[in-house]
Amino acid sequence: MIKKIFVSLALLGLVLMFLPFVRDFDFHNELSDLSSQYVVGSINDLNTQNVVTSVIVTYRGLDTLGEVTVLFLATAGVGFLLRKKKASLKPRRSSELLQTASQFLFVLIILTGVYIFTHGHLTPGGGFQGGVLITTAFLLLILADVNLKFNHSILHLVESFSGAFYVMIGLFGLLLIGMNSFLDPAILPLGKFGYLLSAGAIPIIYSLVGLKVGSELTTIIDKMGGE
Amino acid sequence: MISIIIIVLGIIMIVAAFLAIHLKNLLSAVISAGVISLLASVIYLLLAAPDVAMTEAAIGSGLTTIIFIFTLKKIKKGDLDD
Numbered sequence: 001m002i003k004k005i006f007v008s009l010a011l012l013g014l015v016l017m018f019l020p021f022v023r024d025f026d027f028h029n030e031l032s033d034l035s036s037q038y039v040v041g042s043i044n045d046l047n048t049q050n051v052v053t054s055v056i057v058t059y060r061g062l063d064t065l066g067e068v069t070v071l072f073l074a075t076a077g078v079g080f081l082l083r084k085k086k087a088s089l090k091p092r093r094s095s096e097l098l099q100t101a102s103q104f105l106f107v108l109i110i111l112t113g114v115y116i117f118t119h120g121h122l123t124p125g126g127g128f129q130g131g132v133l134i135t136t137a138f139l140l141l142i143l144a145d146v147n148l149k150f151n152h153s154i155l156h157l158v159e160s161f162s163g164a165f166y167v168m169i170g171l172f173g174l175l176l177i178g179m180n181s182f183l184d185p186a187i188l189p190l191g192k193f194g195y196l197l198s199a200g201a202i203p204i205i206y207s208l209v210g211l212k213v214g215s216e217l218t219t220i221i222d223k224m225g226g227e
Numbered sequence: 228m229i230s231i232i233i234i235v236l237g238i239i240m241i242v243a244a245f246l247a248i249h250l251k252n253l254l255s256a257v258i259s260a261g262v263i264s265l266l267a268s269v270i271y272l273l274l275a276a277p278d279v280a281m282t283e284a285a286i287g288s289g290l291t292t293i294i295f296i297f298t299l300k301k302i303k304k305g306d307l308d309d
Contacts, residue, residue, distance in 0.1 A: 133285060215240075221297075224298065
């Protein structure tokens, strides 16, 4: 009884907390100062078609670096806590249908993932989404063949290389452009608006993020389910 | 029109959330929790936020559901060993 009262009180508090947002909500017909700065800057200064990407990679680049670090720490924690045990009972073979389909779909899903993170500055999506798609391709392989062993040294190599290179690109900004330009994509030529090789270092940074996220999450999936 | 679709999706999401809490079968509960993320990603897409929609669909309804299912499998195996 007391538990239910507490739950109701907590719900009431939550409603009171969110009520001002609902009550004061109105549609804006024009952008605020900060957002219009982002929109104008990402088109004029950075040559980036997707404003979200320019905010994530450039204007809030340090936050993205922090996010990648958090993901790395999570992977390290999973790897530390979930040591693989020797599989004692023989796992059931997966169906013929899944095995054939996974060989066909694996390449397609990997290609889609690579497309998403290389075109992060042109179309929606980016490193995180593409990395997760690549992970799902590997997940399909695990589901099709339970005895599959990944080469962990390659996974770790890809992961650490992309992480180190990401930070190095950030430091290049400090070296080549000057103070306050950590992770500035203008270290490379900005190119033509709307082309694949444009927007400076943004496609490279997002590809590195995609590779890092993909290899890390593949390690997690392999540690949790691959036995 | 879009607001009607969003309201219907929101109602289905609330039902799925209720089911996720109250279903006795844990696998069904995990799947209905994944349905919430999937419908949320559809709503993000309708609200013109395709970046967030992609993230939600891939991570929320794909990866999280899979990791929950793997964990369930591990927990059941541990019960059998004891």
